[in-house]
Amino acid sequence: MAHSPQHLDRLRLRHLRLMELIEAHGSLRAVAEQLSLTQPAVSQMVKDLEFAFGSVLVERSVRGVTLTATGRLALQRARSGLATFQTLAQELDEGLPPVLRIGTNPAMMFNVIPAALRMTRDDAAPVRYALRSGLAMDMTRALWDGEINAYVGRIDWEVVPSEMKKSLRHAHLFETDLVVACAQDHPLAQKGKVTPADLEAATWALPPENSKNRMGLAAAFRNAGLSEPQIAVEVAADPHGLMTILREMPLLAVVPRLVLDAPDAGRPLVTLDADFLRLPPIEVGFLTLVEHEHVIGLAAFRAALSAASRQMSGAV
Template sequence: MDLAPLLRKLRAVQAVAAAGSTVDAAQGLHASQSSVVRAVRDAEAALGAALFERSSRGMVPTAVGRLVAQRVARALELIAQADAHATRAPRSPWPALAWQRSRLASGIGHRHVRTFLALVDGGSESRASQALGVSQSAVHQTLAQAEHLAGEPLFYRARAGLRLNDAGQALLKAVKLMLAELAHAADDIASAQGTMRGRAVIGTLPFSTGLFVPRALDRVLASHPDLEVTVVDGTYATLLHQLRYAEIDVIVGALRDPPPADDVRQETLFDDRLAVVARRGHPLAGRAPLRLRDLARRAWVLPMPGTPAQAAFDQAFAAEGLAAPQERLRVNSTMMMQALLYDSDRVALMSPRHLEREIAAGLLTVLPVVVQHAPRLIGMTTRADYLPPPGMRVLLDSLRAAAREVGTAGQPAPALARGDWYKQSA
């Protein structure tokens, strides 16, 4: 169910929920009562659910109505926050209608949203008109309306086409977050009607998700077959951008210290301790406990710069008063790193938890090397104001439960329990 085309009608629904009657909502929206009544009825018909209980004393939202009103209020507030010309003082006596301080939030419609996104994707009015199947003059007129609501241009205009300016970039982020809220509203409605469904997108970071993410996904999908889950991987910078623009719902992997931005929230699931890993039969595998200085001249496969794994690598060598090796080979893929280890005498600093099966199968081994570093924190990163729909709440809880099974904070990794090859720095 796509609620975005109902944006104008949902604005009326949210106003009625806040004001308690169509009369007061109409006054707050500066619209006729009949148009508000019609918008509410149309929304109820489209959603297939009653949104209000009507009586002589007014209109009270049903359970579904409260869910819808909450999501719509959040969606419109996101647009208001992106409006640099919004007034500071609310224009409505009802706090839930605070978005009315923004002309952009009060007036934006689905046509504006579709046209704006088509212009962003196409980079010109002609390509946007082709994508939307409307005339170029219609695109131009809708863009002019959107910029009037925003109170300023949204694009730089040049012979090469259109490019977002700062105001346009802020609106793009707000629009994507708004559309995510409306999509979550559809999931809320389905759950209230007895069906757990929806789509969740998980971003995973290399070298840190181990077995707990697949375990969590298997359990959720087995118990909730109508949920759709997509897993994507990438660099932290790429996934963080996607998270902030609502293209993914959660990042699972090594957390950053300090957090990268005020608009994200990190939740620690467990501590992850790294060890020196090599292929089965490596020349150092049968040696007595080693120090990192014994491996300083060895060929390494290094993590990517700026990652928690690289920080741990640098800390470990610094703890022994050594300069970290400056290897030319850096890898951001677990499979590629494992392949490099299988076929050479290279070594790498990796998580035994992440390689549990490979170590158990005898493909890789943990070398008896003392490694001192502050353990990486493995967890989940979401948007700070994220209100997950029911299906996503189930998935997040499943990730927490699976993480508890592979190790809680402060406990050694299973592969290291047999020896004192790891030391946590103070």
Template sequence: MRGQEYTENPQIEGVDAGGSGLGLLRSGLKLTHLRMIVAIEDHKQISAAAEVMNISQPAASRMLNEMESILGTPLCERVSRGVALTAFGRAFARRARTILLELREVDREIGAMKSGAGGTVYLGSVAAPAVSLAVPAINHVSAAYPGIEVNVRIETSNVLSRELLAARHDFIIARLPDDLDPRQFHAEEIGIERACLIVRKGHPLLDKPIVSLSDLHGHDWVFQPPRTLLRRRMEELFISANVPLPSTVINTSSIILTVAIVCGSNAIAPIARDMADFVAGNAADAGNVRILQTDFEIDIKPYSLISVKGRALPPSAKLLYDLIQQRSRMLATD
């Protein structure tokens, strides 16, 4: 990595003064360079970026040197556990990500035109609205527009918000994390998540018509990872009731694993009420799930439909977005 070279000539190395950007292409900038800088930003290590690109680490290092030579400035700096992008590197990665996103949209649009239908939608959601809002909207889209392909990822809001910025989703149903600049997003609040406690059929606590927080002490628990909203809300309830926090805890963000552990043990798990109603009402092992009746409510921060400002939704994604929005308004008036 070499230092920046300054010149009074407006024809900066690799960039033509006319602003067309062709200078970068004439200097050898390639799409693989754009993919590499994005991979470095995502993974914070040259070796990990090389693996994503399916090239060797020496080849990845040479590619980084090429980019720095073309742009005439250092893009990375060594840190204790890998590399961090410089201000120049972050600016380059941001633009590179936008270019790659636009190329992906070209591919999607041309593919839809060739097939005579639809396109592809990338949606991220937290668990509760995925069941109550996303699934009915997806069913409607699939029936009316069979050519549309919908990809759904269920994750925590922290993960989904960062993936949205990285252009891995068209839009998400989630909550904005406190550590991200809200000015980057367009967010419309569409509902509040309510949670409940689930146990297996035959659990000792089901003998009680109403369960209080003090009844929960001494049991094993399945929680979402630390610092997630539902986990923090449960901890707040324990603390406010002066009940000791659970000592035996399994942490997982997987609803399937949560249900499997609950069905095979005496563990208790807090999950979204919509999800609990769904799994408790189905057959097989999930049908062994029961909802505890409690004398306290588990209300969580409202969730929103979130997209990135300045990034237009493709037609297929806009269609699904509008249907979810309409359903949320319908549920709010029921």
């Protein structure tokens, strides 16, 4: 059945919250208690939702009620809207400028994000920023759940669920190489080109197994006919800590080149010439949901990111 614009106009926030409660409780009676309504009233709300969206959202059985696949998708999209309204209510209560919630990867905090924030200082719309960082998939999921307004960082389309891709707006920012680095006093630092045997005999400081950088290095080792890297230290999602360890210990690491190029990266590290090791480049992009495109300050922040990326690439 087709969706009904007339029923859409009649929906309220509690209709959207209804799907959350159904998923949590699996019983219309329990949902009715949560909403202080009668069970027939809740059943009518379910019908209103289904007429509005033109789809069966709730499946009934002797065990209770569950969301259908379409219902779960509707809930996923509704969560973003519910989170936006909750944030708006808090901002109005506080009487403060709106908050732009940005998710990113730790490597972006070395130069890209600070440069973009600096460029938006004089923007006409006053905005506060709330930054959080983590792995790419975790940040994409946070965007999908409405916890953040945008994500800036590594884009791995192969791990983004297909239903999510249709709801995303993407802007490519730049690419950065993944390189092998060490301290200036490492035995391999003064060598010209390193050999496969050099890397196989070396010990490494690396991120955890689920890190894309770690997986990229492991794949490059296998493709070069090498055994797995020998790991002495594992550092979770912290390029700064990883680089500090390199300066203090005779270890190798694989890091994005943009981290090494950051002006405040600390005592310089050496990039090894290992052209036989085919490490995948990292695509850095900007992601937001369709419904977040017009959030206050987001367009200006995206424009600043693009400008900062051009400067990093030398194309002012």
